[in-house]
Amino acid sequence: MRLLLIEDEHKVAEFVARGLRAERFAVDVASDGDTGWAMASTLDYDLVILDLMLPGLGGTEILRRLRRKNGATAVLVLTARDATRDKVENFEAGADDYLTKPFAFAELLVRVKALLRRPPPARSNVVRVADLEIDRLAQQVRRAGKRIELTAKEYGLLEYLASCSGRVLTRTMIIEHVWDESFEGLTNIVDVYIRHLRAKIDDGHENKLIRTMRGVGYSISDESP
Numbered sequence: 180m181r182l183l184l185i186e187d188e189h190k191v192a193e194f195v196a197r198g199l200r201a202e203r204f205a206v207d208v209a210s211d212g213d214t215g216w217a218m219a220s221t222l223d224y225d226l227v228i229l230d231l232m233l234p235g236l237g238g239t240e241i242l243r244r245l246r247r248k249n250g251a252t253a254v255l256v257l258t259a260r261d262a263t264r265d266k267v268e269n270f271e272a273g274a275d276d277y278l279t280k281p282f283a284f285a286e287l288l289v290r291v292k293a294l295l296r297r298p299p300p301a302r303s304n305v306v307r308v309a310d311l312e313i314d315r316l317a318q319q320v321r322r323a324g325k326r327i328e329l330t331a332k333e334y335g336l337l338e339y340l341a342s343c344s345g346r347v348l349t350r351t352m353i354i355e356h357v358w359d360e361s362f363e364g365l366t367n368i369v370d371v372y373i374r375h376l377r378a379k380i381d382d383g384h385e386n387k388l389i390r391t392m393r394g395v396g397y398s399i400s401d402e403s404p
């Protein structure tokens with residue numbers, strides 16, 4: 180899952196992003212309100228973690244704009260302020276949850292997971308393609324009932340392909356979604372990870388789920404009769 184963190188305090192941003200990445204989330208960071216809004220409004224995030232006091236566009240205004248644009252992205256508001264008035268204002272503006280600084284990472288993580296578990300319409304926790312099953316909350320993968328161990332990036336890649344099953348995803352789309360936007364390597368890293376995934380997901384199964392569209396990209400689909 181892909182998260183956007185809009186936070187101008189460098190130390191807080193770094194500690195939150197590092198912790199979330201260790202939990203297998205792809206995390207983009209914006210350190211001012213205008214950049215944050217530009218990213219939130221052009222990319223598709225599962226969750227936005229939003230500081231209120233920001234240089235440039237303020238957190239509450241970002242929240243209002245996000246809600247006008249699309250209702251589905253979960254928003255967790257972070258703030259040093261603990262005034263009831265602020266909480267009410269931000270819940271009214273569309274925040275899903277609220278965390279007052281300073282906070283322990285463990286508490287942030289619990290709230291992030293709870294928000295991602297609260298599904299907007301049409302988002303299911305379990306994605307299935309044929310006999311492949313991905314539990315997005317437990318981050319567990321099974322094929323024909325057998326547990327498959329994946330690395331964080333393999334998992335991210337598989338989850339993205341499966342959540343768009345039947346659609347061909349280009350290498351650029353995959354890089355943007357699965358790797359952080361700080362990624363500066365070559366898009367053929369995708370080919371390498373697809374090879375790893377195939378070995379774990381498709382080897383030994385007659386019905387191959389991972390497909391290559393030559394010169395375009397990859398998809399996962401079930402075309403068995």
Ligand code: CA
Nearest residue numbers: 187230232233
């Ligand atoms: Ca701030």
